[in-house]
Amino acid sequence: MAAGSQGLLPLILGLMLCVLSPEGSQGGKLLVVPMDGSHWLSMVAVIQQLHQRGHEVVVVAPSSSVFIKEGAFYTLKKFPVPFQKEDIEAIFTGFGYGVFENEPFLQRVIKMYKGAKKNAAVLLSACSHLLHNEELMASLAAGGFEAVLTDPFLPCGPIVAQYLSLPAVYFLNGLPCSLDFRGTQCPSPPSYVPRSLSMNPDHMTFLQRVKNMLITFIEPFLCNAIYSWYASLASEVLWRDVTVQDLMSFGSIWLLRHDFVMQYPRPTMPNIVFIGGINCISQKPLSQEFEAYVNASGEHGIVVFSLGSMVSQIPEKKAMEIADALGKIPQTVLWRYTGSRPSNLANNTILVKWLPQNDLLGHPKARAFITHSGSHGIYEGICNGVPMVMMPLFGDQMDNAKRMESRGAGITLNVLDMTSDDLANALKAVINDKSYKENIMRLSSLHKDRPVEPLDLAVFWVEFVMRHKGAPHLRPAAHDLTWYQYHSLDVIGFLLAVVLVFTFIVFKCCVFGFRKCFRKKEHIKKTPKSKTH
Amino acid sequence: MAAGSQGLLPLILGLMLCVLSPEGSQGGKLLVVPMDGSHWLSMVAVIQQLHQRGHEVVVVAPSSSVFIKEGAFYTLKKFPVPFQKEDIEAIFTGFGYGVFENEPFLQRVIKMYKGAKKNAAVLLSACSHLLHNEELMASLAAGGFEAVLTDPFLPCGPIVAQYLSLPAVYFLNGLPCSLDFRGTQCPSPPSYVPRSLSMNPDHMTFLQRVKNMLITFIEPFLCNAIYSWYASLASEVLWRDVTVQDLMSFGSIWLLRHDFVMQYPRPTMPNIVFIGGINCISQKPLSQEFEAYVNASGEHGIVVFSLGSMVSQIPEKKAMEIADALGKIPQTVLWRYTGSRPSNLANNTILVKWLPQNDLLGHPKARAFITHSGSHGIYEGICNGVPMVMMPLFGDQMDNAKRMESRGAGITLNVLDMTSDDLANALKAVINDKSYKENIMRLSSLHKDRPVEPLDLAVFWVEFVMRHKGAPHLRPAAHDLTWYQYHSLDVIGFLLAVVLVFTFIVFKCCVFGFRKCFRKKEHIKKTPKSKTH
Known part of the structure; x- marks a missing residue:
């Protein structure tokens, strides 16, 4: 059964009324x-x-x-x-x-x-x-x-x-x-x-x-x-x-x-x-240059590769290792890289000084995303449902990568230790093993299903x-409490003191009562003895 | 400067797209x-x-x-x-x-x-x-x-x-x-x-x-x-x-x-x-009957009085006390009451078996709301910006009343102890003291200013x-923890044990070292003595 349009109207009107509120x-x-x-x-x-x-x-x-x-x-x-x-x-x-x-x-x-x-x-x-x-x-x-x-x-x-x-x-x-x-x-x-x-x-x-x-x-x-x-x-x-x-x-x-x-x-x-x-959110059409790259990629599609806005070049040895790995996959790789061109760069890899990351990831031909797993990149991967190979560099990137990996949406590599084969294998896995695509698509559908x-x-x-x-x-009123008040340490201390004092008094009363009884009994015991004797 | 309509369009389109999502x-x-x-x-x-x-x-x-x-x-x-x-x-x-x-x-x-x-x-x-x-x-x-x-x-x-x-x-x-x-x-x-x-x-x-x-x-x-x-x-x-x-x-x-x-x-x-x-949310126009009551109230307006869907009659003595108080204000009081009519009921008070509470409170002539402070009533009071006299009866109603009172939006009365004068004075206060109206209007404006x-x-x-x-x-993963794991008691216990063992070992080492030194010194002290003598 299709959702009744009459039901949508008040919903949208309500939302519009809210957005159009006089104060706004x-x-x-x-x-x-x-x-x-x-x-x-x-x-x-x-x-x-x-x-x-x-x-x-x-x-x-x-x-x-x-x-x-x-x-x-x-x-x-x-x-x-x-x-x-x-x-x-x-x-x-x-x-x-x-x-x-x-x-x-x-x-x-x-x-x-x-x-x-x-x-x-x-x-x-x-x-x-x-x-x-x-x-x-x-x-x-x-x-x-x-x-x-x-x-x-x-x-x-x-x-x-x-x-x-x-x-x-x-x-x-x-x-x-x-x-x-x-x-x-x-x-x-x-x-x-x-x-x-x-x-x-x-x-x-x-x-x-x-x-x-x-x-x-x-x-x-x-x-x-x-x-x-x-x-x-x-x-x-x-x-x-x-x-x-x-x-x-x-x-x-x-x-x-x-x-x-x-x-x-x-x-x-x-x-x-x-x-x-x-x-x-805002997806723009690709420029002629990038449209041409994507179209030329054929059935294999593209891989988008960027290490973020802060890292656009890396040491030559590492760049050559990466270039070698990228040559081992049939996809066209668009790599944002401003360093000198690695001598072993394969024909399928195109170096660019800048790339429209979100727009490229949104293209149906995007097969994988090699990312430093900064939060922006990760969310662009999720929004567009593109499985990721993650090379965290610093800050929260390690945590981001681990989180996505734990959700089966990508593979994390240690950029320092990884070999050329590690990268190539990771890329082949996220592109060819359907579970990565399924997992990222599930995350994407949950992520994009939101009221606002x-x-x-x-x-x-x-x-x-x-x-x-x-x-x-x-x-919250918590801002106006000291740390010991927030954790109720003063209250717990007070209650413990009350319990201790109470226990002490009860104990003393018991001892006093016991002694009284004991002495009385001893006295009673002694008295008849003295009488009988 | 008016908000640009071009800015609203994508906002509304975004919201519509979301509501109209294919899954939905x-x-x-x-x-x-x-x-x-x-x-x-x-x-x-x-x-x-x-x-x-x-x-x-x-x-x-x-x-x-x-x-x-x-x-x-x-x-x-x-x-x-x-x-x-x-x-x-x-x-x-x-x-x-x-x-x-x-x-x-x-x-x-x-x-x-x-x-x-x-x-x-x-x-x-x-x-x-x-x-x-x-x-x-x-x-x-x-x-x-x-x-x-x-x-x-x-x-x-x-x-x-x-x-x-x-x-x-x-x-x-x-x-x-x-x-x-x-x-x-x-x-x-x-x-x-x-x-x-x-x-x-x-x-x-x-x-x-x-x-x-x-x-x-x-x-x-x-x-x-x-x-x-x-x-x-x-x-x-x-x-x-x-x-x-x-x-x-x-x-x-x-x-x-x-x-x-x-x-x-x-x-x-x-x-x-x-x-x-x-x-x-949904406000309907008043029926002819209630429209007539409201119109007849003149400049003084109306007071809406209901003790909720579960309490529509109360003991006669209490009803008479309340009726007496209601007669002391110039407003028309619409009282939802199914019990027998109190003999002292004043002309300004109209008993009804049911009333459209939210619609009446939404009328510009609503001056005050006498409520048992159930959550529904309280929110209707807030939405419509009507100051309240609250008579909490059971459950969360006492808490609700205290909260609204602490925000200066109404007065709480103890329904058992209150006198006729208490109720009349409370009503006069919330109607005539502008602060109550201002406070409830402030709450109302905050409450209604929401994205959805x-x-x-x-x-x-x-x-x-x-x-x-x-x-x-x-x-949250908290659901899969035991209570002592949730509060990290096992971890704290473990860390305390480590610290204790470490301290014990350090202490023992010190004691051992101290004894060694001390004995050595004593030995050294003694040796020269024996030599000199």
Whole structure:
């Protein structure tokens, strides 16, 4: 039986009425403090939509930004910083190259940590230059903004929002060290919520749970080195003591680029809105160049290969290994690669400086996706139902890869250890073994079956915060408790004390009663004796 | 600036595309196992919508049902039970009257508990008669249903769903004794999540937190008396050991009639969908009779008074007290009351056997709402922005009233202790003190500002479960852990043991080393002495 159209009409009317609500019809002013890099790329779609809905958007970014450029649907206010775009590009490239250095594990970790700290110091300095730019901050204060949209990965935006006394909407893919859980006061039992970088699944073995618990213990200290700088900067600028927790918990709404086809189900909070897959909604037709590549691929179709916006070249030896593997499959491979052409590159492999990843994956001829398993790429793979060969490089990419692998939607390779054959075999498996395609199609159908598109949801909640000056009715009282109150330690202590005192009194009474009885009996026993004798 | 219409088009198209998804265009078969009473009234709107969208709905109910009657948009399958509709009506009336008996607190609680247990036994027997009705169960098994929609307040539906191996959607307003939290594995820290019947707010004093903790301790035992019957019945019918937790955790999606303008913000789970206010969407024009009453009320407007579907008459003395109070205000009072007319009833008070509550509250002349603060009534008050005088009678009504009072949207009265003046003063306050109106209008505007209407959301998720045969990707791994694994007690124990063993070894080594050193020194000290002497 077909669904009655009369049933759809009120549904659509209801949705339209909601979108067209009178409060929503007034355009407002929104301040955006974004993160540079891939983080910016999905946020920009929300900004475009907000602009189309009549809002005026001002984006504030350092003059050194790589990805944040002038746009037709927002005003870009750049502020000077004592370093150049090239310095930031060098950071990105260095980060990419660093991944491929085959050093002992501990040495690599220490090197990466030091590198991250150095780079974070550069980005902190950008934030400091914004907050101390009196002219710019004064113009923002007088700008008549209704809210701040920001990515709190490095929490400059939250400081700006607090400085301007504006409600904030956070737009992100999660934070390291469970800072997102702490910022939203969201419980995350370590028994089944895997910690980031643990590579644990949700159904853990005993030892995995031990590992998860140990990470839970050390997490607060791990991130403190970088995040405490922002707390100090905030305290200085806001003239009061500010903690990292204060900065994070300031968010009225958290737009989290998560979806439970990828993430493991876990507790959430009323002000967390899941918008995973927001980056793969708008599909455009392919350009002539790419259309030609795809058409020429014949019945075998294409494989899309990209290691993300930050890593476009890799060491020559690794590139040759990969080129060798790619030559072993009949598909045409479109590889985003800006390094020098590997000498052994096969005829089926086409190097491009940039590729329309989502549009290519959406083509019916896409057979597989070789990805670094960044969250954007993973969701594009899911949306378009393309099985993946994953080569995680850093950050949350290892976890993402493990999650997709556990769902049977792809194969994970260690980019350092893998051989040419490993890659070729993995590609052949995900292309020829039907289970990979079936699994990713099942995930895709679950992911795309949703009451509201993630982009519309993001736009709705940004406007909601603008309309209502925040969302205080979604803020849990947990934010106003100390850690021992939150865990009811004072109450448990009090109840234990009551029980102990009560037990002590009962015990004393019993002893007293027993003695009384015992003595009386002894006395009674003794008295007749004395009488009879 | 007006919102650009070009921005709305893709938004609406996106929403339409989603609603019109190919999977959704096929009508399916849905089995509904409802609860009788007010619980049925909001569920029926979802059934109507599903019918309009092309689905075939079969409702199963005992022959004694009071509220569940034949309907144009579903097939009602009644099954025989050894009691009549009148017996159930007598239970409802007795429950209503019991509330007004002015006995000592403990006596009342014991009486209510005994009454509830007796009534629950009757309703359990209805469930048993359904499950042992071989002919009906066989016809249901052969019915080709895709899912079960049920209210698990008394968990007969969950047993039916498990018996038929069908995924279940739970539709409810919460469960007593935190069974909803346990059923969804949703954390609920007692430090800020008030327990039902505690009348605590979310920001609690120390003593309120102690009370909350004590209730948390005794909750599992409180409800066991009634709910364990269903576990036994399920174990018998399903031929395996079934616990109450098993019955509750079977729900694929929990459609919870909550909204955070009324409930305090607290953790939630991915398979919990909030549809609070679902009962007050469809507003119809008033009948001639009620239109006439409202028009005749003049500038003072009307007050709507109802104690809910279960309590339509109260003891005469209390009715006279109330009638006296109602005569002291200039508004016209429409009072749903089926008892004998109080002799002191004033001219401004009109007794009616039934009233279109939501439609009357939606009239611009509605000035106040006297309610027993059942969840349906409260949401109708919020939707329509009408301040309330609340007289909670039983169950969650005390909590609902306290919540609305804490938000400044109404005044709570103790129906047993209140005098005629108390009621008159409360009515005058909520009508004349502008803050009550402002507060309820603020709540109303927050409540109605949502991306999808609750009815559409409920319909979407029922269809989702029908399409995908459940929602396993939203089921947390917590369901597969024992209680000590969930709380990581085994891991903590293991880590403590490791630390203790390590400390012990270090201590022993130190002692050993110390002794060695000490003896050596003593030896050295002694040796020179012997040499010098």
